[in-house]
Amino acid sequence: MREGTTGQGKVGGRGISLLTRGWMVFLLMPLFCLGGIGAPALQSLVTGGVDDEHRGRMQGLLSSMASLVSIVGPLAISTVYFASSDVFPGRVWVLGAACHLLCLPVALAGLQAAGVQALDRRSG
Numbered sequence: 001m002r003e004g005t006t007g008q009g010k011v012g013g014r015g016i017s018l019l020t021r022g023w024m025v026f027l028l029m030p031l032f033c034l035g036g037i038g039a040p041a042l043q044s045l046v047t048g049g050v051d052d053e054h055r056g057r058m059q060g061l062l063s064s065m066a067s068l069v070s071i072v073g074p075l076a077i078s079t080v081y082f083a084s085s086d087v088f089p090g091r092v093w094v095l096g097a098a099c100h101l102l103c104l105p106v107a108l109a110g111l112q113a114a115g116v117q118a119l120d121r122r123s124g
Helices: 007-017 021-036 038-048 050-086 091-124
Strands: none
Touching: 021 091, 038 091, 050 091
16 A cells, blocks of 8 residues: 555556666656655545544554555565566566556545545535
8 A cells, every 4th residue: 555556656666667777766766755645645535535433443444454465465476576587577567557457446436435425424
């Protein structure tokens, strides 16, 4: 949830997959830095769509998911990297961008539903 919650993470990840020299990574670092800004904003949007009684549960759920991803993610990505590094070392970055694209419709639908729910609460 930390990196890539915004479009900058997807663009940066896809860009890194195509690099041919190590020093070129530094050119894409600003995109990853901007991508880190999106996590708190997204968390604020998600918790804003929840009523006051359940806001703590939502924060806990988001923190638990971030912890789980920080455990499972490196194991999965390192396995993919070592399995494919001889063929295409950038495959892990392409896989990360593909995961973002698969999650995008779900996230947009959830944000849209949360926005409608928040508007209903304000008008009522």
